[in-house]
Amino acid sequence: MRAAKAYLRSPAALMGTAILFAVLVMGLGANFLYPADPLGLAGRPLQWPGADPRFPLGTDPSGRDIAAQLFHGARISLLIGVVATSIAVVIGIAIGALAGFYGGIVDTLLMRVTEAFQTLPNFLLLLVLVAVFGSTMETVTVAIGLVSWPPVARLTRAEFLTLRTRDFVQACRVQGLGDAHLILREVLPNALPPVIVYASVVMAVAILLESALAFLQLSDPNVPSWGNLIGLGRSVLRTEWYVSAIPGVAILLTILGVSLVGQGLNDALNPRLASGR
C-alpha cells in the first residue's frame, strides 16, 4: 500500500503510466479503428500527412495507411516487449537464484555461462539466432528473450547472496524445510523488488532490439512493426521523411513511458535509495 501511494505521488511515474496506457489502448483499439489489413493497399502512395483526410498520417511508399500501421504496430511492440521480457526475467531469475543460493561449483559454472553471454554483443547474438532459426515473430521474440537475461541473472544472484545467510532463512532451514521451499517461498519474494524494477529496463531494450531488427528488415515482414515502417521509409528519406519520422516518435514515446514507469517503481519500491535524489 505504501509503495502504491509513493508511486502515485510521483509525477514521472504518472506520466509514464499515462503514455503506456495510451499505447495499450492504441494496440487494443487497432482492430476496431482499422479493421482492414494494415499491410494492405489503402490509397495513393506517399501522400503527406493531412493531404487526404482519410489518411491523417499519410501513406507509405506502398500506399498503405501509416496510421493503421502505427496502431497495429503498438500491439506488436507491446506483445514482443512483454513476452520477451517475461522470458528473460524467468531465465535470469532461475539462473541467478540457483547460482546465488547454492554457490560453489554451481555458481562458478552458471556465472561462466552468464559471462559468455555478456561478452558477446547481444545484437550480434540476436543476428546469429535469426540467421539460424529464421525470423518469424515467435522466433524473434524468443531470441530477444534469450539474449536479454544475463543482467537479470546477475542482479538476482547478488540479492540471493546477501539474503541466503539471513536469520529468517536459517530459521526455516533449521525447521527442515526443503531447498525448493527456501528458494521460492522465502528468498525469492524478498529478492524480487529490484528485479521487477530492472524488468522495465529489459522491456525497453527488448522493444528497441525488435525495432532495430525490423529496421534492418530481418524481423517478420508479415507483421506491421514500427521498425519495419522506419526501414521502408529509408528509400524515400530525402523527400518523404515523414514515413520514417512518425513511427520513430511512437517508439521513442513508448520507451520513455517504460523508463518512467521503471523509475517510478524504483522510487516506490526502494525508498531508501530514492531519498538521495
Added chain:
Amino acid sequence: MRVLRLALRRLAASLPTLLLILAGMFLLLQLAPGDTVDALMAQMGGGDPALAEELRRFYGLDVGIAAQLGRYILRLLTLDLGFSAIYGKPVATVILERLPPTILLMISALSFAFFFGLVLGVVAARRVNRWPDTLISTLGLVFYATPSFWFGLMAIVLFSVYLQWLPAGGFGDITQSLTGIAAVLDIAKHLVLPTLTLGLIFLAIYLRIMRASMLEVLSLDFVRTARAKGLNETRIVVRHVLRNAMLPMVTLIGLQAGTMLGGSVVVESVFALPGLGRLAYESVVQRDLNTLLGIVFVSALLVISINFVVDILYARLDPRISSDT
C-alpha cells in the same frame, strides 16, 4: 606492475569464457539449415553429388561435429578463421579490412559519450533539483528512449539533405583521392553523424550514472573535510570528487563494450560505413556462416581486450585495488 599482473589474471580468467562462446556458437550454427557447401552449390546453380562430396572434404565437413569443433578451435589458435565462400577470401582478411572503421567509430562514440556524460552529470549534480538538473535529466531520459537508427535517419534529413553540412554516409569521399590531412579531415567529417548516433544512448546512461555518483561522493566525509579546510567548490569537485565519482563510469565502459559493438551493426548500416557491424549484417543476409562465426570470435576478443584496458584504468584511478591484493 602489480596492476598489470592483476589485469593479466583477469584476462586469463576470460579464456574459458571465450572457449565457451566459440563452442556454443559453433554448435548453434550446426542447427542452421544447410552448410557452406549447400550455399556454394546453390550459387553455382547445382552440381552432382560427387562434387559436393569433394567440396565437403575440402572444407573439412566430412567428419563428425565433435571432430569439426576440435579442428576449428585448433585452427583458431593459429588465428586461422577459415575461408569465406562468399567473399572468396580468408575470413581473417575480410574481417581485418572491416575492423578500422568500427574501432574508429567506437572510440569516437565512447569519447563523445564519456566526455559529455561527465560534464553534464557534474553540472546536474552541482545544481541538483534546480532547472539545469531538471533539463539535463529530462534530456537524458529522452536520449535514452531514442532509437539510434531513427536518430541517424533524422540527422541525415536535417544535416545532409536540408542543411547540406555533412555527408549522409560512407567512410570517405570516393570521387576524389585525398591524401594526408585532407583525407583525415574527410574521414572525420564522415564520422560526425555516426558518432552522435551511436553515442547518444551511452551519453544518456553516462550522465545519469555520473550524476548519481557525484551526489553520493559529494555527501561523503572527506568532502566535508575539504570544505572545512576552506577549499573553494571548483577545487573540491575537480581535485577530490571527480576521480572518485568517475569509478562507476569506468566500470560501465567495460560492461557496455558489447552493447556498443552491437549498436554499431545498426549505425553502420544506416550510414553505409564499411565496418565490422555492416559485415555481420551482410553475412546474415548472405548466409555466410563462416564469416559470421569469425565476427563473433573477433567481437568477443574485442570486448575482452576492452575490459582488460578498463581493469588497468580502474586500478590506476583507485589505488586501493592494487594495494589490497
